Amino acid sequence: MNDNRPIIAANWKMYKTPQEGYRFARQLAIKALNLTGVEFILFPSATGLFHIKDALKDTSVGLGGQNIHSAGEGAFTGETSVSMLLACGCRWALIGHSERRHIFHETDADIHAKIPAALDAGLNVILCIGERLEERQAGSTGAVLRQQLQDDLAGMESFPIERLVVAYEPVWAIGTGVVATTEQAGEAHAQVRAILLELFPDLPVEKVRILYGGSVKSANAAQLINTAGIDGFLIGGASLDIDEYEKIAEISQIETKVKL
Numbered sequence: 001m002n003d004n005r006p007i008i009a010a011n012w013k014m015y016k017t018p019q020e021g022y023r024f025a026r027q028l029a030i031k032a033l034n035l036t037g038v039e040f041i042l043f044p045s046a047t048g049l050f051h052i053k054d055a056l057k058d059t060s061v062g063l064g065g066q067n068i069h070s071a072g073e074g075a076f077t078g079e080t081s082v083s084m085l086l087a088c089g090c091r092w093a094l095i096g097h098s099e100r101r102h103i104f105h106e107t108d109a110d111i112h113a114k115i116p117a118a119l120d121a122g123l124n125v126i127l128c129i130g131e132r133l134e135e136r137q138a139g140s141t142g143a144v145l146r147q148q149l150q151d152d153l154a155g156m157e158s159f160p161i162e163r164l165v166v167a168y169e170p171v172w173a174i175g176t177g178v179v180a181t182t183e184q185a186g187e188a189h190a191q192v193r194a195i196l197l198e199l200f201p202d203l204p205v206e207k208v209r210i211l212y213g214g215s216v217k218s219a220n221a222a223q224l225i226n227t228a229g230i231d232g233f234l235i236g237g238a239s240l241d242i243d244e245y246e247k248i249a250e251i252s253q254i255e256t257k258v259k260l
């Protein structure tokens with residue numbers, strides 16, 4: 001994954017039926033031909049994956065699951081295994097999203113078990129981290145990011161770190177319309193990179209891409225993608241609308257070219 005293109009990932013959460021997702025993916029497959037300067041990844045709900053993989057056939061648009069279970073298989077009602085995702089054409093797993101952490105009480109220990117399960121099976125991982133509002137207000141953003149990275153990646157001294165993407169998503173910015181300022185995002189991204197360098201001094205940490213997520217839309221995409229340390233976006237609400245999603249991709253492509 002030696003790729004400097006910005007990742008434009010869509011987290012659809014619990015929106016879109018398989019049919020709606022398929023239609024979106026068909027349209028994106030056509031538009032993606034002109035947007036080769038970005039890397040698209042779609043995270044539909046599990047029910048849509050099998051269908052959507054056909055819509056993305058012969059395209060470079062990636063597909064991923066919003067969640068995985070760490071076990072290969074078993075009596076885990078309601079859960080999805082890595083091999084099920086692979087059979088649906090997935091190359092990616094979203095792990096540790098704040099809604100999984102805070103609504104479904106997923107712990108860092110749970111997340112820690114999922115990451116090697118995904119990587120060992122050949123899936124790339126987007127690991128989501130981020131502080132809550134009260135943590136930012138208390139000045140502990142850096143400490144929260146450190147604790148999450150330390151616990152989620154504990155004991156993983158040697159692993160294919162280039163297949164790990166980190167999404168910095170301040171919880172207070174997710175779905176709220178309140179976006180982090182470029183200063184806040186830039187500072188957090190620099191902290192994430194520095195923590196990774198400290199945790200994995202012998203690994204090629206420069207290959208880890210760090211995405212920003214939290215109320216990204218076309219109106220703020222240019223300033224965010226121009227912020228040092230932001231390698232792409234994980235987009236929730238704004239990714240549900242194909243025009244808005246493509247607009248964000250287009251802006252990211254243009255701005256990244258300007259940067260080079």
Ligand code: PGA
Nearest residue numbers: 174175214215235236237
């Ligand atoms: P949002 O969600 O873009 O709607 O804020 C981001 C996310 O949950 O990944």
